[in-house]
Amino acid sequence: MDNNHDVVTELPELDCWELLRQEEFGRLAFHLVNEVHIVPINYVVHRGRLVFRTAEGSKLLGITMNQDVAFEIDRYDDERAMSVVVRGTARELQGEEADDAEHLQLRPWVPTAKFSIVEIKPVEVTGRLFRLDLPWKHMRPTG
Amino acid sequence: MDNNHDVVTELPELDCWELLRQEEFGRLAFHLVNEVHIVPINYVVHRGRLVFRTAEGSKLLGITMNQDVAFEIDRYDDERAMSVVVRGTARELQGEEADDAEHLQLRPWVPTAKFSIVEIKPVEVTGRLFRLDLPWKHMRPTG
Numbered sequence: 001m002d003n004n005h006d007v008v009t010e011l012p013e014l015d016c017w018e019l020l021r022q023e024e025f026g027r028l029a030f031h032l033v034n035e036v037h038i039v040p041i042n043y044v045v046h047r048g049r050l051v052f053r054t055a056e057g058s059k060l061l062g063i064t065m066n067q068d069v070a071f072e073i074d075r076y077d078d079e080r081a082m083s084v085v086v087r088g089t090a091r092e093l094q095g096e097e098a099d100d101a102e103h104l105q106l107r108p109w110v111p112t113a114k115f116s117i118v119e120i121k122p123v124e125v126t127g128r129l130f131r132l133d134l135p136w137k138h139m140r141p142t143g
Numbered sequence: 144m145d146n147n148h149d150v151v152t153e154l155p156e157l158d159c160w161e162l163l164r165q166e167e168f169g170r171l172a173f174h175l176v177n178e179v180h181i182v183p184i185n186y187v188v189h190r191g192r193l194v195f196r197t198a199e200g201s202k203l204l205g206i207t208m209n210q211d212v213a214f215e216i217d218r219y220d221d222e223r224a225m226s227v228v229v230r231g232t233a234r235e236l237q238g239e240e241a242d243d244a245e246h247l248q249l250r251p252w253v254p255t256a257k258f259s260i261v262e263i264k265p266v267e268v269t270g271r272l273f274r275l276d277l278p279w280k281h282m283r284p285t286g
Contacts, residue, residue, distance in 0.1 A: 036211055039226075040215070040217050040226045068177065070178075072170050072181045074170070081168075085181055
């Protein structure tokens with residue numbers, strides 16, 4: 001039961017990127033002055049970085065004051081869970097860079113005005129696969 | 144299209160707690176020295192706080208050095224997404240407090256050794272409901 005090797009596996013970085021490309025919804029953790037904050041975002045993978053749109057003040061303010069961010073995606077079913085974490089730096093794209101990003105498939109789920117485009121440049125990409133042990137799931141109603 | 148009132152709704156705190164009680168999997172964002180980190184965790188709601196187990200060094204080290212954390216759960220389908228964020232302080236439970244928590248339904252999904260019990264005391268609990276606009280979903284194969 002204490003053998004981590006059996007139940008937790010580190011994912012190769014290529015697999016992490018494949019998972020990042022398959023998803024479009026994740027969570028961004030960022031500094032806001034002395035606090036850590038977390039928000040859900042829609043993103044797209046483009047040229048080895050993550051790109052997202054935002055109109056919200058706190059995210060933009062936070063990353064302008066401190067570029068250090070962490071980003072996570074995950075998925076799970078009854079048998080296994082996967083989590084990919086990107087640590088990196090975020091910055092708002094301006095001018096031509098922002099214009100280029102306008103052509104990306106940035107498909108915000110919520111059609112509110114989202115004016116700014118932000119990129120996350122990865123410093124470290126890690127992923128883990130968990131083999132789950134959910135005995136109580138059998139006790140839940142199915143279908 | 145720019146009317147946020149139609150597509151993003153703030154959830155009352157009671158609804159946030161109901162959602163927190165229904166889930167058992169979320170993401171913890173914490174400080175590690177000058178960096179922000181994010182990890183998936185299994186948790187349980189108990190007496191107005193969140194409790195989880197951990198054996199990992201970086202989470203424990205991080206919250207020992209800086210208690211400020213943020214925690215997020217979310218769920219979504221084709222029509223709407225919900226996200227609840229808890230900002231608060233984390234600390235490792237010791238002695239009797241840890242013994243008490245042993246009786247909680249702390250059901251780790253992964254049966255690795257998890258020695259420490261941590262509580263997150265909420266400072267702020269917020270939630271948002273997003274009405275989604277996913278036109279491309281119709282283009283995906285179903286069933």
